[in-house]
Amino acid sequence: MTLKITVDSSPTPTLKLVGRLDTDTAPQLDGELNKVLARKGIKRLVFDLSGLDYLSSAGIRCFVRARKSIEPGGGTVAILNPQPGVRKVLDIVKAIPAKGIFASVAELDEYLDAIQQQVRDQ
Numbered sequence: 001m002t003l004k005i006t007v008d009s010s011p012t013p014t015l016k017l018v019g020r021l022d023t024d025t026a027p028q029l030d031g032e033l034n035k036v037l038a039r040k041g042i043k044r045l046v047f048d049l050s051g052l053d054y055l056s057s058a059g060i061r062c063f064v065r066a067r068k069s070i071e072p073g074g075g076t077v078a079i080l081n082p083q084p085g086v087r088k089v090l091d092i093v094k095a096i097p098a099k100g101i102f103a104s105v106a107e108l109d110e111y112l113d114a115i116q117q118q119v120r121d122q
């Protein structure tokens with residue numbers, strides 16, 4: 001199976017992944033990540049995994065690389081809608097902290113609103 005990647009370039013880039021993220025398809029995601037991470041001022045990045053059927057260690061490395069690029073500058077990487085099998089892999093390896101995995105867009109929006117409020121209050 002292949003990997004289809006759709007990139008929404010709104011202020012918070014969202015990469016929607018459909019298919020398998022494994023050794024064969026991780027380079028494809030790395031290429032898209034390079035384009036997104038090359039933009040200046042990226043503080044948030046979302047991976048929508050609602051269509052991802054399989055995740056291997058090669059795919060996890062992509063998420064870790066994104067975190068290493070964004071989080072040191074105070075940014076956030078979030079995982080949205082992981083399928084049960086994919087979520088189990090993420091939980092086991094702890095590639096993304098539990099606070100960065102969201103069950104729905106509404107839950108993610110609520111989290112982002114809270115962060116924005118904290119920034120305003122500082």
